[in-house]
Amino acid sequence: MSNGGTILKVDLSQSLIEKARTPKPSHDLLAGALLGIKTFWDHVPPETKALEPENMLMFNLGPLTGTPFGNKADVASKSPEQPNSPYVHVGLGGQFPTELKFAGYDHLAILGKADHPVYLYIYNDRVEIKDANHLWGLNTQKTQAKVKEELKDPDVQIACIGPAGENQYVHALILHDIQNAASRGGLGAVMGSKNLKAIAVRGTKGVSVADPKSFVELWKTYYNHYANGRGYAYSKTHNQGGIARHIVDGYRYKLRSKSDNADTNMKTFLKKYMIHSLGCSFCPIQCQENYSVPGIGNGGAACAVHGGLFTGIDFNTGVPQVDSDFESYKSWWKATLKMQEYGMESLATQMIANWLMLLYGRGFITSEHTDGVPMEMGSEEALLTVIDKIAKQEGFGKLFKNGIVPVAREWVEGRGAMFLDWVTRSRNRPSFAMSALSHKGFGTTGKAAKYRTGDIEAHDFIFDIYANVEIYAELLGISQDEAKNMIDEWADKASEKWAKRKDLWRLDVYDVKQDVLTMESEDLTMICDITGHCEWPSERQAHFGCIGGFEELSEWITATTGTNYTPEALRKAAQKARTMIDAYNVLCDHTLKEQALVTKEDAKPPFHIPDKFTGDVSDLEKLEPIGQEYCKLRGYDPQTGIPTRETLARLGLKDIADKLDDEGVFG
Amino acid sequence: MERIFLDQSKCTGCRLCEAICSLVHEGEINPTKSRIKIVRTVENSILYTFPVYCLQCEDPRCAAVCPVKAITRDDNGISFVDQNKCIGCKLCEIACPVGAIAVHADPGISLKCDFCKGLDGPACVEYCFTGAIQLLPSARVGMILARLNAEKFLELAGKEA
Numbered sequence: 021m022s023n024g025g026t027i028l029k030v031d032l033s034q035s036l037i038e039k040a041r042t043p044k045p046s047h048d049l050l051a052g053a054l055l056g057i058k059t060f061w062d063h064v065p066p067e068t069k070a071l072e073p074e075n076m077l078m079f080n081l082g083p084l085t086g087t088p089f090g091n092k093a094d095v096a097s098k099s100p101e102q103p104n105s106p107y108v109h110v111g112l113g114g115q116f117p118t119e120l121k122f123a124g125y126d127h128l129a130i131l132g133k134a135d136h137p138v139y140l141y142i143y144n145d146r147v148e149i150k151d152a153n154h155l156w157g158l159n160t161q162k163t164q165a166k167v168k169e170e171l172k173d174p175d176v177q178i179a180c181i182g183p184a185g186e187n188q189y190v191h192a193l194i195l196h197d198i199q200n201a202a203s204r205g206g207l208g209a210v211m212g213s214k215n216l217k218a219i220a221v222r223g224t225k226g227v228s229v230a231d232p233k234s235f236v237e238l239w240k241t242y243y244n245h246y247a248n249g250r251g252y253a254y255s256k257t258h259n260q261g262g263i264a265r266h267i268v269d270g271y272r273y274k275l276r277s278k279s280d281n282a283d284t285n286m287k288t289f290l291k292k293y294m295i296h297s298l299g300c301s302f303c304p305i306q307c308q309e310n311y312s313v314p315g316i317g318n319g320g321a322a323c324a325v326h327g328g329l330f331t332g333i334d335f336n337t338g339v340p341q342v343d344s345d346f347e348s349y350k351s352w353w354k355a356t357l358k359m360q361e362y363g364m365e366s367l368a369t370q371m372i373a374n375w376l377m378l379l380y381g382r383g384f385i386t387s388e389h390t391d392g393v394p395m396e397m398g399s400e401e402a403l404l405t406v407i408d409k410i411a412k413q414e415g416f417g418k419l420f421k422n423g424i425v426p427v428a429r430e431w432v433e434g435r436g437a438m439f440l441d442w443v444t445r446s447r448n449r450p451s452f453a454m455s456a457l458s459h460k461g462f463g464t465t466g467k468a469a470k471y472r473t474g475d476i477e478a479h480d481f482i483f484d485i486y487a488n489v490e491i492y493a494e495l496l497g498i499s500q501d502e503a504k505n506m507i508d509e510w511a512d513k514a515s516e517k518w519a520k521r522k523d524l525w526r527l528d529v530y531d532v533k534q535d536v537l538t539m540e541s542e543d544l545t546m547i548c549d550i551t552g553h554c555e556w557p558s559e560r561q562a563h564f565g566c567i568g569g570f571e572e573l574s575e576w577i578t579a580t581t582g583t584n585y586t587p588e589a590l591r592k593a594a595q596k597a598r599t600m601i602d603a604y605n606v607l608c609d610h611t612l613k614e615q616a617l618v619t620k621e622d623a624k625p626p627f628h629i630p631d632k633f634t635g636d637v638s639d640l641e642k643l644e645p646i647g648q649e650y651c652k653l654r655g656y657d658p659q660t661g662i663p664t665r666e667t668l669a670r671l672g673l674k675d676i677a678d679k680l681d682d683e684g685v686f687g
Numbered sequence: 688m689e690r691i692f693l694d695q696s697k698c699t700g701c702r703l704c705e706a707i708c709s710l711v712h713e714g715e716i717n718p719t720k721s722r723i724k725i726v727r728t729v730e731n732s733i734l735y736t737f738p739v740y741c742l743q744c745e746d747p748r749c750a751a752v753c754p755v756k757a758i759t760r761d762d763n764g765i766s767f768v769d770q771n772k773c774i775g776c777k778l779c780e781i782a783c784p785v786g787a788i789a790v791h792a793d794p795g796i797s798l799k800c801d802f803c804k805g806l807d808g809p810a811c812v813e814y815c816f817t818g819a820i821q822l823l824p825s826a827r828v829g830m831i832l833a834r835l836n837a838e839k840f841l842e843l844a845g846k847e848a
Contacts (some may be wrong), residue, residue, distance in 0.1 A: 045749055086716060087716050088703055088706050088716070104804060115702075115727075122717070122718075161731075161732055164729075165729075174728055175727070197729060198729060198732050198733075198734060224707065224717075224719045225717070225719065226716055226717020226719065227712060227714060227715060227716045227717065228714075228715045228716075228717050229710065229715055230717075232710055232711075232714040235710065236710060236711065236810075239707075239814075243814055243816075246816075247816060251699050255816075259817075260814075294847070295733060296696075296699060296734070297699045298699070298700075299699060299701060300701075301701065301702050301706075302701055302702055302703045303701055303703075304703060304814075304816030304817075305698040305816075306701055307814075310732075310733060310734055310735060318732035318733045319732045319733070320732070385814070474832075556766070577700055636787075
């Protein structure tokens with residue numbers, strides 16, 4: 021029940037299509053992200069490189085995917101972003117995951133490499149590998165339009181790559197519909213390396229529900245919470261073009277800009293050009309936006325400035341110039357659309373542009389380094405040139421095929437650390453820790469943890485709760501004091517529930533107990549990745565009044581599958597998946613020693629660029645003990661960041677402990 | 688008498704109505720078995736959505752063509768299919784001028800909006816987050832439409848948005 025029932029495996033090298041039964045729902049919840057990492061442990065040797073045919077690309081759905089409680093796929097592969105190809109798993113929403121479930125599948129695993137460009141067409145039980153020579157080179161929007169036309173089905177859902185993925189740029193993404201994407205991890209390059217241009221899916225089978233009556237009752241509670249209950253402020257913030265506003269208002273303008281123009285400019289952009297909301301199947305909140313800017317073009321924008329989908333309204337590059345120039349918003353939109361069409365991740369790409377601009381501004385490079393285009397901060401030409409050259413792999417763009425780190429090593433010899441605080445060591449990309457945005461003490465754990473453990477996309481959400489005060493007050497028509505009290509109450513409640521202490525979210529300085537918040541937040545994200553529920557309207561956002569934690573999820577899955585799940589079973593599944601990923605990445609050589617691109621000397625100004633939100637430079641010595649505390653909490657060795665034998669055994673992963681032992685990991 | 692009223696501009700194309708409709712009627716989540724359908728299409732990177740559902744015709748063609756008289760209209764103006772009589776011939780599907788009826792091989796009968804008979808009202812209305820589909824007294828619909836249209840002119844006349 022509620023499972024599609026089938027695991028679909030496609031080997032492009034041999035044009036082989038295989039189907040296997042999905043494991044029956046059982047208490048260990050072997051689904052979604054958990055089945056994903058297990059498959060890698062079983063079938064993909066850790067030494068496999070991301071862009072080799074032996075690497076696998078998986079779309080993992082959970083038991084809730086395809087129901088109103090879930091619409092996400094966990095997209096997993098070895099990532100080309102780093103030389104050691106660590107395992108990454110990122111979320112993809114929109115209509116694609118639901119359609120794949122409706123076609124009868126829980127997992128799609130793609131292996132091998134086709135000898136010419138192909139696309140995959142799935143119509144219920146029918147699976148075909150079709151020629152895509154005529155699609156190669158097309159941008160993401162044209163590709164989808166063409167495939168729909170060719171298949172004579174406007175309702176087919178497509179995930180595809182653009183030229184950036186074809187050219188195997190390590191920050192290329194997989195795009196679906198207007199702006200949904202599996203954006204982080206460079207999985208577009210993995211698709212490109214397999215000569216796989218697109219996956220088109222159509223399903224008419226639907227999803228059965230074991231107990232429809234309970235399901236509807238549970239949905240009523242969840243729905244009402246967001247429609248007119250405590251989650252209303254949250255959903256409203258997201259639903260009305262608010263996402264960009266709340267991100268922008270909260271983090272960027274208020275923290276950095278002293279001018280009110282910034283706020284006004286963003287609102288003007290939304291008011292003038294937003295057509296309506298966009299989002300994923302069945303989600304009432306619809307947290308993304310569809311814009312049409314005359315003379316430039318149409319497209320979508322999503323919230324993830326931090327993860328780097330598309331919005332990236334980022335004064336990293338000075339585009340837009342938020343404080344003064346409304347016209348520069350149009351430049352930002354040009355850049356955004358280009359990145360959407362090329363299928364490349366915006367944040368990592370803008371990070372490269374920003375880095376070039378900083379080097380140029382400080383005289384490290386001249387325009388000769390960048391094909392004659394001066395990398396002036398805030399220059400539209402500079403930003404668009406970087407995007408074009410990288411996506412097409414022309415000129416200096418070729419240097420950045422593998423990201424920022426290799427160029428840093430080559431250009432700024434011995435002082436490779438002309439670095440942004442966000443580029444966490446050799447990770448070659450901005451970290452996904454929301455905590456990096458935090459200007460308070462409590463973000464520190466997430467940051468320290470990311471320096472220390474293997475799951476490079478581990479996703480906490482411990483950030484400044486007060487960023488939303490103004491927008492909540494405005495949208496709800498209440499005073500700012502009232503909004504602040506409301507948020508305080510939620511944060512205290514969540515803090516009490518997660519860590520048995522009320523004030524953790526409000527502390528200005530790091531406290532060791534905040535590690536518990538980080539871990540809980542990560543585990544909640546992971547259980548969403550396993551079940552197919554979206555992490556945004558989930559208890560991970562409890563500090564904003566959201567529900568949907570282990571307790572609710574266990575009820576939803578029980579009603580959906582007919583198998584009884586306890587909250588403890590879900591928590592264990594989440595921790596198990598996380599530990600398996602960390603352990604796998606140990607064998608991918610994603611260990612602490614790998615992360616020493618920046619020496620302690622380098623990590624000081626002027627060679628290290630301060631965190632753009634806080635103005636701080638990460639103090640590695642300060643982060644060290646914090647990372648160690650976090651490791652203790654997870655049951656990892658504080659010195660190495662590697663899961664201990666005991667922890668692995670406790671989670672039923674003795675076989676993995678043995679494998680680590682065989683590799684000499686435990687010394 | 689009440690009617691389902693559509694404010695298309697509010698439809699986000701989330702398709703929750705399709706999921707809920709098939710769930711309350713068929714016990715599964717399957718848009719192909721939903722009585723309400725969301726036409727969702729992307730043109731030039733803009734999403735267009737349009738809900739298609741039974742408008743409860745005053746003179747229902749579906750009932751007129753039904754060879755076994757399975758479709759009848761009740762006192763509230765709701766036409767519904769008698770599942771015991773329906774033979775799944777699909778004539779209603781052809782006759783419906785808006786495309787609101789489909790016959791699905793399983794359960795093999797005409798799937799037509801019945802205003803969620805037996806529930807507290809249409810589930811699609813209850814769960815529409817943005818109010819794109821609402822239940823309104825029939826007599827008020829004309830005035831609401833007039834207001835919606837007038838808003839545009841009022842805005843042009845300089846009314847604060």
